Amino acid sequence: MVLKTSNYYSNNKDKLPNNSFKKAKFFGIAYYIWLLQFYMQLRFFVFLFFVFGLNLSAQNRINIIPKPTSVLDQDGEFIINAKTLIYISEPGIEKEASYFINYMESNYGFKLKLASGKPKKKNSILLNNLKTGEFENYELSINKKYIGITANADAGIFYGLQSLIQLLPVSKQSSLAVPCALIQDHPRYAWRGMHLDCSRHFFETNFIKKYIDFLATYKMNVFHWHLTDDQGWRIEIKKYPLLTKEGAWRKGSMIGPYSDNKFDSIRYGGFYTQNEIKEIVDYAAERHITIVPEIEMPGHALAALAAYPMFSCTGKPVEVGMKWGVETTVFCPSEGTFLFLRNILNEVMDLFPSKFIHIGGDEVLKDEWDSSALCQQIMKDQGLSNSHELQSYFIQRIEKIVNARGRSIIGWDEILEGGLAPNAAVMSWRGIEGGIAAAKQKHYVVMSPGSHCYFDHYQGKKEQEPLAIGGFTPLEKVYSYEPTPDTLSVEEATYILGAQANVWTEYITSSAQVEYMAMPRMAALAEVVWSKKEDRNYKDFYNRLLIHRSLLDARGINYSKTAFQK
Ligand code: ACM
Numbered sequence: 001m002v003l004k005t006s007n008y009y010s011n012n013k014d015k016l017p018n019n020s021f022k023k024a025k026f027f028g029i030a031y032y033i034w035l036l037q038f039y040m041q042l043r044f045f046v047f048l049f050f051v052f053g054l055n056l057s058a059q060n061r062i063n064i065i066p067k068p069t070s071v072l073d074q075d076g077e078f079i080i081n082a083k084t085l086i087y088i089s090e091p092g093i094e095k096e097a098s099y100f101i102n103y104m105e106s107n108y109g110f111k112l113k114l115a116s117g118k119p120k121k122k123n124s125i126l127l128n129n130l131k132t133g134e135f136e137n138y139e140l141s142i143n144k145k146y147i148g149i150t151a152n153a154d155a156g157i158f159y160g161l162q163s164l165i166q167l168l169p170v171s172k173q174s175s176l177a178v179p180c181a182l183i184q185d186h187p188r189y190a191w192r193g194m195h196l197d198c199s200r201h202f203f204e205t206n207f208i209k210k211y212i213d214f215l216a217t218y219k220m221n222v223f224h225w226h227l228t229d230d231q232g233w234r235i236e237i238k239k240y241p242l243l244t245k246e247g248a249w250r251k252g253s254m255i256g257p258y259s260d261n262k263f264d265s266i267r268y269g270g271f272y273t274q275n276e277i278k279e280i281v282d283y284a285a286e287r288h289i290t291i292v293p294e295i296e297m298p299g300h301a302l303a304a305l306a307a308y309p310m311f312s313c314t315g316k317p318v319e320v321g322m323k324w325g326v327e328t329t330v331f332c333p334s335e336g337t338f339l340f341l342r343n344i345l346n347e348v349m350d351l352f353p354s355k356f357i358h359i360g361g362d363e364v365l366k367d368e369w370d371s372s373a374l375c376q377q378i379m380k381d382q383g384l385s386n387s388h389e390l391q392s393y394f395i396q397r398i399e400k401i402v403n404a405r406g407r408s409i410i411g412w413d414e415i416l417e418g419g420l421a422p423n424a425a426v427m428s429w430r431g432i433e434g435g436i437a438a439a440k441q442k443h444y445v446v447m448s449p450g451s452h453c454y455f456d457h458y459q460g461k462k463e464q465e466p467l468a469i470g471g472f473t474p475l476e477k478v479y480s481y482e483p484t485p486d487t488l489s490v491e492e493a494t495y496i497l498g499a500q501a502n503v504w505t506e507y508i509t510s511s512a513q514v515e516y517m518a519m520p521r522m523a524a525l526a527e528v529v530w531s532k533k534e535d536r537n538y539k540d541f542y543n544r545l546l547i548h549r550s551l552l553d554a555r556g557i558n559y560s561k562t563a564f565q566k
Pocket of ligand 1: 363
């Protein structure tokens with residue numbers, strides 16, 4: 001209502017009396033006009049009072065993270081109880097309705113019903129999909145009689161429901177009061193991502209689903225699943241069973257700080273079957289989350305090469321990595337390797353429908369290439385002048401395999417070295433320079449700089465935190481991140497798809513610790529990638545987070561408490 005008044009005011013302000021005193025011939029008329037102006041000004045101050053007054057109360061009653069585009073707190077409450085009916089505008093959004101019904105049943109113990117027939121605007125929740133295009137916006141309108149969520153597409157309905165969920169009381173009760181409000185909302189960026197390294201440590205499928213649920217809470221839409229690395233291959237590939245029979249298991253793991261150079265001798269590993277992967281891809285899709293799988297190449301490939309050593313340049317047997325860091329054994333750019341990787345990528349693309357396939361590309365040591373006769377011959381034949389160009393050649397060969405299936409590659413920013421593959425997107429992690437360079441070359445970019453987006457870094461005082469890889473990335477620093485560098489032109493900036501945070505797990509040994517490192521920093525990043533830039537205010541976010549914390553407590557999430565220490 002306030003917004004309408006505000007629009008009305010701005011639309012009609014040219015119609016307000018103007019310079020009336022000069023034109024008035026009679027005192028009576030002047031007095032009348034003065035009175036009218038006084039009245040208008042009074043109305044204006046009353047209006048301001050209501051706007052700011054209501055905004056203050058909005059901070060108390062409406063604490064959604066990420067902050068919506070516009071929020072109007074309105075008087076009163078709607079009560080959800082077991083008799084509340086859900087209506088859908090058309091077939092197709094039953095899945096969003098059932099998501100909400102399941103959520104209500106598991107968290108509050110009552111099962112809402114999906115109703116058919118003409119929607120009744122009484123004790124009901126109306127989900128209205130206008131189906132006008134693949135947009136993510138929604139309007140959530142809560143009044144005393146009913147709740148309406150209107151969106152252009154299914155995703156918007158889902159996001160409206162997520163906002164509604166955040167407005168529910170957290171304690172289990174049979175009637176749930178939701179504040180009346182009008183919320184209009186849309187995201188700032190198209191790529192709102194979270195990564196999880198499942199190679200250094202392996203996490204069971206149930207936890208992967210829980211992690212996906214965290215993303216859904218904050219309207220994140222990309223789960224970057226790091227499935228292969230030196231220390232373990234985690235995805236079943238039917239054509240190459242040794243990848244998981246041997247490559248998924250290591251003889252022991254590094255323990256304690258890297259500088260101690262200590263290891264246990266406990267066999268460690270695990271992998272996801274293709275059936276499990278399909279189930280997780282579907283689970284994510286129901287939450288409007290795309291999974292981008294990462295298959296690392298040409299470096300970070302020790303686990304694959306332990307299973308199939310013929311695809312390194314030396315062909316020497318190696319073991320799945322026990323030590324963290326970067327290995328000299330990498331894939332050789334031979335025809336045999338490209339066939340092997342093509343077969344793997346084809347199975348990967350059969351499982352994951354994502355537009356982007358992450359092919360790694362980071363931290364490739366070139367020692368073996370430099371001393372390989374085959375590599376020297378390839379460089380000569382291809383007219384390549386150094387090993388960076390050989391890496392570029394490798395990535396371009398892989399790009400062709402992925403493009404042939406109508407997909408695109410994305411890689412860490414090292415893929416810029418030696419020349420970017422024609423259609424590649426870049427994930428900028430060693431700072432933002434890689435992202436800037438790629439955007440200037442008109443390539444899509446996801447920003448993920450170590451300075452702000454590495455959630456394996458410490459978030460509080462070292463003495464109070466579990467052992468981490470290093471760094472210091474507290475909540476406020478994450479919140480301060482701005483994904484679009486101001487050095488880009490308006491046109492170049494359109495190549496910044498968004499941002500994501502990475503959870504590398506060398507020092508994260510359990511799912512509880514993943515939760516600890518990811519939360520609540522994920523909430524801060526969500527606001528960076530979803531909310532309006534001009535609305536970002538750490539104090540305001542922090543105050544909402546203090547209230548939101550009770551939801552994390554109710555769900556038993558092991559979020560970091562040091563983030564809340566002053
Ligand atoms: C990376 O952190 N090596 C991408």
